[in-house]
Amino acid sequence: MRIVIQRVLDASVEINGELHSSIGKGLLVLVGVENGDTDDDARWLADKTASLRIFPDENGVMNRSVIDCGGDVLSVSQFTLTASTRKGNRPSYIRAAGHELATTLYQAYTDYVAARIGKPVPQGVFGADMQVRLINDGPVTIIIDSRLKE
DSSP states (O other): OEEEEEEEEEEEEEETTEEEEEESSEEEEEEEOBTTOOHHHHHHHHHHHHHOOOEEOTTSOEEEOTTTTTOEEEEEEOGGGGOBOSSSSSOBOTTBOOHHHHHHHHHHHHHHHHHHHTSOOOBOOTTOOEEEEEEEEEEEEEEEEGGGOO
């Protein structure tokens, strides 16, 4: 699994021109699931998401987690994170997990994050054409791949 975490002042998801979900200060997380990913990957990434110290403390040092600052998390599925661009100019998504595995692990990741931060995690809609808006704070953007955890 691969995630892109963005520290935001606010973020939202619109579908068909209507607001679907939104958060204030916190993290927007884009989630990509690959063939071979497991529940352990989802749990490990959720723990990283909740514990990552990328919010400033009283001295302006990135030393606080989303839990520490009482922030929110917005989770959005994004299969394009699995793209391979090694050959040609059209990305290949052959590594992307099929619908059943991808939806299961995306939901598991989101549920694990919610449990870790102690509040609901708003989501996009898996497979929908979404418009994602955000104000990136910093900017701070972190990419984490569960296959690179060791």
